[in-house]
Amino acid sequence: MDKLLRRVRFSFTVSALLTLFVGLCLTMLVFTAIRKVESDQQKIQFRQNANLRISVIEIGLQDAVEQLVILNQLFRTFGIITREQFHTFTAPILKRYPEIQALSYQRLLRQTDRHNFEMEMRRRNPDFMLTEIVNDQQRRASIRDYYNVIDYLEPSIGNEAALGLDTAYNNDQTLARQRSRDTGNAVSTGLISLAQHKGLHSGFLVLAPVYLQGVPLDGATARERAAIGETSAVFRSDQLINTILRSGGVAEATGMGISIYASAQADPQNLAFQQSGPKPVMESIKLPVGWLFYDNAEPLGHTFTLAGNEWHLEVIQASTPFTVYHHGALYVLLGGLLSSVLAAAYVYKLVLRIATVEHETSERAATLQFANLRLSEDIALSLRTEKSLRLRERVIEVSANAIIICSANAPDYPIEYVNPAFERITGYSADEVLGRSLESLQGNSQDQQNIEEIRAALRDKREGHALLRNYRKDGTGYWNDLFIAPVQDEHGLISHFVVAQYDISAVMKYEAEMEFQASHDTLTGLANRNLLRERLTEAIADAERSGTPLWVVFVDLDRFKFINDTLGHEAGDALLKVLAMRLQSATGEADTVARLGGDEFVLVFPNQTEDAPGLVVLQRIMDSVAQPLMLQDHEFYLTCSMGIAQYPGDGNTAESLIKHADIAMYRAKEMGRNTFQFYTPTMIERTLDRLSIETDLRYALDRDEFVIQYQPQVSLATGRIVGMEVLLRWEHPVLGLIAPTRFIGLAEEMGLIVPIGAWVIRTACIQTKAWHLAGYTDLRVAVNLSPRQFTQKALAQSIADVLAATGLEPHFLELELTESMIMNDVDNAITILRALKQLGVHISIDDFGTGYSSLSYLRRFPIDVLKIDQSFVNELNIDADAAAIVIAIISLAHSLRLKVIAEGVETPEQLAFLRAHGCDQMQGYYFSRPVNAEQFELLLQQESGAIIDDNVLYFGPH
The missing domain is CATH 3.30.450.20 (PAS domain)
Structure with a gap:
């Protein structure tokens, strides 16, 4: 029997081992599959994060270099400006771009003029002298035929050591200077030691030549002879790139290292910046199955051109144990191993127990066969009892x-x-x-x-x-x-x-x-409407007991529908999750962040007042929302509008405070978005008025209540009307003429702007074609596109259909866009603009100078016209900064072969300034207010030959 029991135990051991083997195999198969999926997701995330940092750095460097191009255009327009003018023009640039170490003008100075130059400079600074740097030591400049002396330098504080420095001896600067003079373009140096920091920090310079005015610049030899100096920008590499990373919201490079080289490849001698990530885990250990336990994403490199020189950027991710990103695979592995061992042990123990019980029962039965027959009944009862106990034991065991x-x-x-x-x-x-x-x-x-x-x-x-x-x-x-x-x-x-x-x-x-889902938003995890009402009611009770104020802030994203319309609801949901986290990070632990639905959020701030700390909280929230965001390889810049209601002044219940904060938010929308407003009782009247306007607006197009007015655009060279801008007006049957500022935003939010905009384009094209047939064959019509019109998928086809139906030639139609509209999604905007250009229409950028004004993007857009915003034109004669900006815009536009139109011209002085600096066209009240079609035709009839004399417009025959 013992031998038989051993054979049975052996067979049961084999069964348990087989169970263990099958379980381990299944565990490893599932573990490998899940680990592969998680690894691929982690590597995709790394590439997305790396591409975001590459884009932020490249665009930031290009934008920084462009400021020198703007400064150089000033010199090319006016020649050598005064030191005070240089200070006035560079001050706003340095304020907007603090990463620029210095802006300077380097004068080409002959030896014969050195003494007089030093004496003149000593009137400002008694210790001034021409210096040079040799072996990292600054000393008085040696005698040589020519010097390239830093003459103008801003900011002066912190850069005292560089003023009067002769840069002609520096090989890097000499090579860059020669290339810039030969080509006429901005050229950067390699990495150099900066005089401002006594050689402790490296950086680079960007030089752009300044030529003698009026001298022909045909060919490299002619440009070399005409050169009288150059403008330069000094950048400290680490400070510049750190600033770019911080402003782009990607300063923290978790799990990755960034290296930037001032060369076309990863050359350690040209290392301009390095941000080290964590050291690779177990990087020296080479395991045959290492891929199972460590992730090693391929480094991502990118080479780009900066001011004539190639730069290389490389992003590397440290190897990380799979336990960091692969919790699912880890749980499967551990759970599978444990389950396999337990299953094998359970099979072995259960079957062995059954065999043992059966063996003992057999022996007992054999023994009882030889007992007294008189005990047969007791034996039978005992057997039944033992069987019952064994059954109960098995039930408990399993x-x-x-x-x-x-x-x-x-x-x-x-x-x-x-x-x-x-x-x-x-x-x-x-x-x-x-x-x-x-x-x-x-x-x-x-x-x-x-x-x-x-x-x-x-x-x-x-x-x-x-x-x-x-x-x-x-x-x-x-x-x-x-x-x-x-x-x-x-x-x-x-x-x-x-x-x-x-x-x-x-x-x-x-x-x-x-319970959590009943009180929280399923998408973002924030408090939902029910939990918000509960917490706000508790906060009101606490505020009443303590006598402290309470804020309820209603937050609504600006133009959120643009994301859903362009990239779909999945991208919109992803954006809402990111913004929910940003709102939570911008608030405190005692504050409540809730989502009501869509892109509407409500924040509850106990113990806040309208003093500086309270306003800082609001600004921190707006800054957090405005950080750039990458979605599906597109970069977006979003803003928000906020309304604030205060307890107890604006309400004493949760419903009233939320309602009044909502009303204040709509007031912030009306004021141009990207701002906040505190609730006032007068806003209710505005809200009721808005509801009435919304109702009437839905039927205005069907009731033929819209009219078009035309504002002439006049050539500053000939004084003739060359075109007109179309302006939409609403003739309300009760309220009379309603200004566009009162209803255009509503139409945009309500989705009515697309059919209204289509009607405007069609009506404008029909009228323009009629004027062409009447003999005014050169008129061009400009029509504004709204953001929602611009992003509709069939925009190009709808424009083509209108042109075909009206018979207007495409080049007589000009579509006006704002900077912010095309900067929301640059790549998508370029695709749309190219489709429109293929039709033959003209493209203009309206309100130029008030938005991003990024030349790196401006060069990529297929545009024809820049329109100077009227805010700059209005201040031409009272603000030197505004005048400098207008000059720079005109110069830059002409250098890019673009036409320039100035808006809002109202005085002869403004007209004189614009003519003197080469502006192509103007529009404004000085010539004519917007008029209807009949009045505009009268202007055309009167203009048998309008001329400009002494900056005054005259009409009449030549």
């Missing part, structure tokens, strides 16, 4: 719930038996708990009220039930629905207790999730 049998001996109630389910649920083996007290399983952090019920049941020797929080051997918690019942012996005395534990963690987790 139960999915933990079963404990403990003694009724107080006070310890020692444990005498636990089933396998107890070992699986708690992590304790039977050997570890047998003999220990029952209460030792409860840990130290129990609900005392519930545990007391179990203690009372033990004392009273009765049944008991309680919901407890138990802890496994590894410290993890689980919810346990515990039942306890007494067991009597043959004398009717309580000898044991049976304890049944039901693991209801999944049920409790589901209930917690349901």
Whole structure:
């Protein structure tokens, strides 16, 4: 029999090992698949983060260099300006771009003029002298035929060492200077030691030549002879790139390193900037299956041209253990291993126990066959009892719930038996708990009220039930629905207790999730409308008790529908998740951030007032929202409008405060967006007026209430009308003529701007074609496009259909766009603009100078006209900065072969200034207000030959 039992045990061992092997194989297959998916996701995330940093750095460097181009255009326009003019012009540039170390004008100076130059400079600075740097030491300049002396330098503070420095001896600057003079373009040097920092920091210079005015510049030789100096910008590499990273919101490069080289490849001698990430984990260990345990994303490199020289940027990710990004695979691996071992052990133990019981039963039956026949009835009864006990034992063994049998001996109630389910649920083996007290399983952090019920049941020797929080051997918690019942012996005395534990963690987790979903937004995890009302009511009660103020802030994203319309709702949802995190990071722990729905958020700020700290909080929120955002390889710049209601002045209930904050938010929208407004009682009247306007606006197009006015655009060279800008007006049957500022924004929000805009384009083209047929064959019509019109998918086709239907030639139609409209999504804007240009229409940028004004993008857009915003024109004669900006815009536009139109010209002085500096066209009240078609035709008839004489417009025959 023993030999047979050993053979049976061997076969059962093989079964258990086979179970273990199958479980391990399945575990490794699932682990490998999940780990591969998680690894691919992590590498995609790295590439996205790396591309974002590459884009931010390249654009930031290009924008910084462009400021020198703007400064150089001033010199090319006016020649050598005064030191005061240089200070006036560079001050706003340095304020907007603090990463520029210095802007300077380097004068080409002959030896014969050196003495007079030094004497003149000493009138300003008695210690001034021409200097040079040799072997990193600054000293008085040696005698030579020519010098390239830093004459003008801003800011002067912090750059004193560079004033009067001769740069002709510097090989890097000499090579860059020669290339810039030969080509006429801005050229950067390699990395050099900066005089401002006594050689402690390296940087680079960008030089742009200044030529003698009126001298032909045909060919490199002619440009070399005409050169009289150059403008330069000094950049400290580490400071510049750190500033660009911070302003782009990507200063923290978690898990990655960034290296930037002032060369076409990764040359350590030309390392301009390095931001080191964490050191690679186990980088020296080469494992055959290392890919299973470590992620090694391929470095991402990018080469671009900056001011005539190639730069190389490289982003590297450190190797990271799979435990950092692969929790799912780790859980599968550990869970699979544990399940496989437990399954094998369970199979072995269960089958072996059954075999042992059957073996013992067989021996007992054989022995009983030789007993006295008089005991046959007792033997039969014993066999039935043993079978029943064995069946009950098997039921307890295979139960999915933990079963404990403990003694009724107080006070310890020692444990005498636990089933396998107890070992699986708690992590304790039977050997570890047998003999220990029952209460030792409860840990130290129990609900005392519930545990007391179990203690009372033990004392009273009765049944008991309680919901407890138990802890496994590894410290993890689980919810346990515990039942306890007494067991009597043959004398009717309580000898044991049976304890049944039901693991209801999944049920409790589901209930917690349901409770969370009932009070939180499913997309962002923020508080929803129900939880907001509850917390706001509590905050109002606290504010009433303490006598402190309370703010309710209604936040609405500006032009959020643009994201959904262009990239889809999935991108919109991703954006909302990011902005939810930004709002939470910009607020405190005591504050509440809730999402009402769509792009509407509500913030609750206890103890806030309208003083400086409170306004700082609002500005911090706006700055957080305005950080650039990458979605589907597109970079977006979003803003928000906010309305603030204060307790108790603006309401004493949650509903009234939210309602008034919402009204104040709409007022912020009306004021141009990207701002905040505090609620005032007068806003309710505005809201009612807005609702009335919205209702009437829905029917205005069908009722033919819209009219078009035309404002002439006049050539400053001939004085003739060459075109007109179309302006939409609404003739309300009750309110009369309504200004566009009152209804255009509403039409945009309500989605009515597309059909209204289509009507405007069609009507304008029909009228222009009619004037062409009447003999005014050169008129061009300019029509503004709204953001929603610009992003509609069939824009180019709809324009083509209008041109075909009206017979207007495409080049007589000019579409006007704003800077902010095309900068929201640069790549998509370029695609749309190219489709429009293929039709043959003209493209103009309206309000130029008030938005991004980025030349790096301006060069990429296929545009024809720049329109100078009237805010600059209005201040031409009173603000030197405005005049300088207008001059720069005209010069830059002409250098890019673009036409320039000035808006809002109202005085002869403004007209004189624009003519003197080469502006091509103008429009404004000085010539004519916007008029209807009949009045415009009268202007055309009067203009048999309008001329400009002494900056005054005259009409009449030549």
